[in-house]
Amino acid sequence: MYKKIIIDKSEIKGLRNKDKKMRMLIDSIGEIDREYIPDSFIALVNSIVFQQLAYKAAISIWNRFEEFIGEITPENILNTRFEDLRKCGLSTTKIHYINNIANAVKSEELDFSNFSNLSDEEIIEKLVKIKGIGVWTAEMFLIFSLNRKDVMSYKDLGLRKGVQWLYNMKKEPTKEQFEKYKKKFSPYNTLASFYLWEITINNYFKYDNIEKVNLKNNVAYMESSIGIIEIQSYEGKIISLDFVKERKYDETLEPVLEEAKKQLRDYFDGKRKAFDLPLKINGTEFQNKVWVELTKIPYGETQSYKDIAIWIGNKNASRAIGNANNKNKIAIIIPCHRVVGSNGKLIGYEGGLWRKKWLLEHEERHF
Incomplete structure (x- = not known):
């Protein structure tokens, strides 16, 4: 039923180049492993079962449903008694929604065969006409059945929370703010969604920001005539010197950082013209x-x-x-x-x- 979503390295590279914070998130998470359901009817039914449920509860209901129905087709679902579907753990509302989809496919009101010729917006417009399929369900269908590459749903709480955390926002992003990030990430919004979901999956919310997730280095700060300077070292070598707006980390001074601060103070005082520090440069x-x-x-x-x-x-x-x-x-x-x-x-x-x-x-x- 499931197939692996193929993510090309060029897509990851493209998304990394869109935004510094997203690049840090990608570097922290690594490669993404996701699957999709090629059968459009099964994918829609699956999305209804999973609506507003924790994953463990949803997968338990889905497994019982799949075992009872056997081959998941519109005919098999419509020929199954309401009471038997309830025994699988489905709510009354969800049974009605699933039957609505089955009837729409059987009557050819819903024709999946021409979806490849339609835009994301046109597909959403067709799907939401069926009671039980909202915009979120339609957008998840685009990702997890049609394997569309540029989808990021404002209706998804996990994505809103992910954007809020990654970009240090006090509140969840407004629709307008969310759309700005979508525009920035395009044409890689689906991949961005996968990485933003990983924030919840990996419970990154316990960290203040993505920088603290990734920090494995020693850090020092110093005030200068051109702003706050942040210096980082690793294994006794300087790996970065950057200008920052605020001190994000606790200082973890080691001798090379103390020496770097001393030489920089001399430089800003006009007393030093060259630096004598061990550097670790990491580039091509x-x-x-x-x-x-x-x-x-x-x-x-x-x-x-x-x-x-x-x-x-x-x-x-x-x-x-x-x-x-x-x-x-x-x-x-x-x-x-x-x-x-x-x-x-x-x-x-x-x-x-x-x-x-x-x-x-x-x-x-x-x-």
């Missing part, structure tokens, strides 16, 4: 090569993306250099702020162009 082979070259740009000087491209032996790689520069995780220490456009224009700084401008002017003053 190309990115690592670019980041190493960035550390060679002298204090108080700038180089263009084209200059870096020539340094690494690929004069046509300016755009790729820019992408690698933007993905540098250890700001200031790996001085990506010293890379500018070919005309000297300030472009492409993850921490904000105003910070890039400040850092360059600071170095010029103390050069």
Whole structure:
């Protein structure tokens, strides 16, 4: 009855690139294992059985229902006595809903054969005409029977709660807010739904945020002239330096973080022009090569993306250099702020162009 939903690596990559928080959630959860029901009639009946029930209760009723009916067809259901369906654990209301679906299929009011030619919206419009099928049931049918790829249901409490937690919202998202996330995740909304459901499945609600779920590093903070700086280390090496709005974690200082803070204070006081810290850089082979070259740009000087491209032996790689520069995780220490456009224009700084401008002017003053 069930088949595995195939999730292509390109879909995961596409969704990861849509949003930083979603990327962190994906990295935390890993690969998703989900199934769908190719038989449209069985899928709809299954969705009715599972409506508003905990999974364990629903699967128990479904197993009894399936064992009693045998082959699940409209004819077999309509030929089964009401009392016998009740003995399976189905409520009176759900029996009526299931019979409505069976009658609609038998009378050809509901014709699954042309669904492949219809849009998601057109299918929902057809399904909700049958009493017992609401928008949520129709949307779940799109995901778990037709295997549609761009569905995320505002009617689903688990998805609303997932969005609320992942994006640190005080209340559940409004319809308008939810639609903004759908627009952002498209055309991967079904995959986004799978990951958002995992928040409940894995009880991530016990954590304040996704950052705390993923945190396996030591952390330190320091105030600076350009905002709060967060430094993270792992196994005695610096792995990230970022600008943040608030202190999200308790500080877990180790010697390398104490030394990093000391060297950064000296840098901001104009007393240090180079850093001497152990770094752990985690990028592609190309990115690592670019980041190493960035550390060679002298204090108080700038180089263009084209200059870096020539340094690494690929004069046509300016755009790729820019992408690698933007993905540098250890700001200031790996001085990506010293890379500018070919005309000297300030472009492409993850921490904000105003910070890039400040850092360059600071170095010029103390050069």
